Amino acid sequence: MSFRAVSDPQNLVNSDSGVRITVRKLTKWFNREPLYQDFNLEIEKSKVSCIFGPNGCGKSTLLNAIAGLVPIDSGQILFDGKTLHETRIGYVFQNYRDALYPWLKAIDNIKYPLKVARYSRIQQRLRVEELVGLFDTKIDLNRYPYELSGGQQQLVSIMRALAIQPAVLFLDEPFSALDYEATLSIRDKLQDVFQTSNLTTVMISHDLEEAVYMADNILLMTKRPTQIAEIVKFNSTRPRKATIFADPKFIQIKSHCLEVFQKEVRR
Ligand SMILES: Nc1ncnc2c1ncn2[C@@H]1O[C@H](COP(=O)(O)OP(=O)(O)OP(=O)(O)O)[C@@H](O)[C@H]1O
Numbered sequence: 001m002s003f004r005a006v007s008d009p010q011n012l013v014n015s016d017s018g019v020r021i022t023v024r025k026l027t028k029w030f031n032r033e034p035l036y037q038d039f040n041l042e043i044e045k046s047k048v049s050c051i052f053g054p055n056g057c058g059k060s061t062l063l064n065a066i067a068g069l070v071p072i073d074s075g076q077i078l079f080d081g082k083t084l085h086e087t088r089i090g091y092v093f094q095n096y097r098d099a100l101y102p103w104l105k106a107i108d109n110i111k112y113p114l115k116v117a118r119y120s121r122i123q124q125r126l127r128v129e130e131l132v133g134l135f136d137t138k139i140d141l142n143r144y145p146y147e148l149s150g151g152q153q154q155l156v157s158i159m160r161a162l163a164i165q166p167a168v169l170f171l172d173e174p175f176s177a178l179d180y181e182a183t184l185s186i187r188d189k190l191q192d193v194f195q196t197s198n199l200t201t202v203m204i205s206h207d208l209e210e211a212v213y214m215a216d217n218i219l220l221m222t223k224r225p226t227q228i229a230e231i232v233k234f235n236s237t238r239p240r241k242a243t244i245f246a247d248p249k250f251i252q253i254k255s256h257c258l259e260v261f262q263k264e265v266r267r
Contacts, residue, residue, distance in 0.1 A: 018046035018200035019080040019087060019167045021066060026075035028061060034225040035061055039075070041219070041228060046198040050211035052257065053221025053229075054265050059204045060172060062226075066202065067091055067170045079168065087168060090161030094173040096154040100145040106156045107141035113164050131159045134196075135189050151182025158186070162193065171203040175210065187214065188239065195238045208261070212254050213240060220260045223267055229260050 021043035028036040035058045043049050043066075051059045064070040066077055068084045069091075079087040093099040100109050107128060114124045128141070137159075139152050148156065154174060161169060175183040191214075194201065205211040211218050212234055220229040234253050236244060244250050 018198040019082075020045040021168065021200065021202070022076075022078045022081075023062075023066065024076045024078070026062075026065065026077070027073045028058075028065060028070070029073055036065075036072075036075075037225045039227060043200065043202060043219075044217055045080070045200055047216035048194055048201040048203065048214055049217045049219055050215035051202065051204045051219045051221065052206075052208060052211045052261065053219075053226070054223050054261070057221045057223055058226045059221065062221075063170055063172055063202060063204055088164055088166040089168045089170065090164070090166035091170045092154075092157050092161045092172065092174050094176055096150065096157045096177065097145075099157050100153055100160075102145055105142050105144055106139065106148065106152075109145070109156055110141070110160045110163055113160060117164050127163055128159075131162060134162075134193065135159060149182070151178050151186060154178055154182070155186060155189070158190070167200060169199050169201045171201065173204050173206060176206060184242075190214070191239045208254060208257055209245065212250060212257065213244065218253075218257055220257060220264075222264050229264055232257055232260075 021041075023039060023041040023043075026036045026039040026041075027034065039062075041062075051062065053059055061070055065072050066084075067089060077084065100106075101112065104112065110128055110131065111124045114127055119127065132141070135155060135158075137155060139148065139155065141156075145153050145156070154177075158174070175186065178186065187210075193199065203211075203214060205214065215234055218232040218234065220232060221227075222229045232253060234250070236247070236249065
């Protein structure tokens with residue numbers, strides 16, 4: 001888990017400006033083979049970018065390199081020209097079971113980054129109330145993670161990641177360990193967040209339909225050494241509803257992404 005806070009906690013309470021992420025000449029090798037070699041990418045500010053690509057092409061490595069969880073061999077990653085340490089980020093892991101602190105109640109998990117950022121007790125309480133309102137959640141936050149369902153735990157993880165009002169939110173396959181009902185519910189709640197904030201969001205998805213549904217930009221990756229095959233825009237307004245799956249524009253974008261993906265896999 002990664003929380004970074006800068007400046008005065010007082011200023012963080014109402015701050016929500018997104019940032020553009022620039023990846024320049026990223027090089028990362030594993031086992032004497034290049035995964036990324038002189039890789040360049042611009043991630044659009046205040047938009048949702050979904051990473052989609054062949055198995056093992058380096059989606060998690062890219063997300064984690066940008067989030068500072070994986071060291072890079074060379075290159076530069078900037079957030080509106082600033083370093084990671086000068087940027088507030090939130091990270092949601094695929095496996096919520098390992099991500100929440102099991103010894104802390106849900107409410108204390110959410111407050112944890114606020115404590116690290118030295119929010120006062122009142123600020124912590126107000127921010128939790130704001131998040132509960134935002135997500136319209138009926139979860140009893142005085143329960144421990146093991147007392148909550150998978151969907152509820154992942155929702156707590158998302159609320160924790162959003163607690164310090166990050167400028168960038170990273171989501172590594174946030175729905176892959178959830179049942180369908182929980183996935184639909186959390187997707188909708190996240191869409192509300194995207195609609196009402198300037199959050200720059202980078203998400204990995206293994207499901208092309210989901211990637212297009214959630215994204216403003218779909219980042220299609222090549223096989224390794226990995227490059228961007230294409231960035232496909234989907235500018236349908238939010239909130240997006242299930243009816244969008246039958247929308248001709250949605251179908252056209254998804255088919256195009258699938259074509260690019262299949263060409264890469266066969267390469
Ligand atoms: N810690 C590591 N040590 C050695 N090799 C690694 C390590 N992490 C990743 N790799 C290599 O880098 C490649 C890309 O891994 P990564 O998890 O980033 O891909 P991915 O696209 O997210 O994979 P998947 O589609 O399976 O989720 C893997 O095939 C693996 O060989």
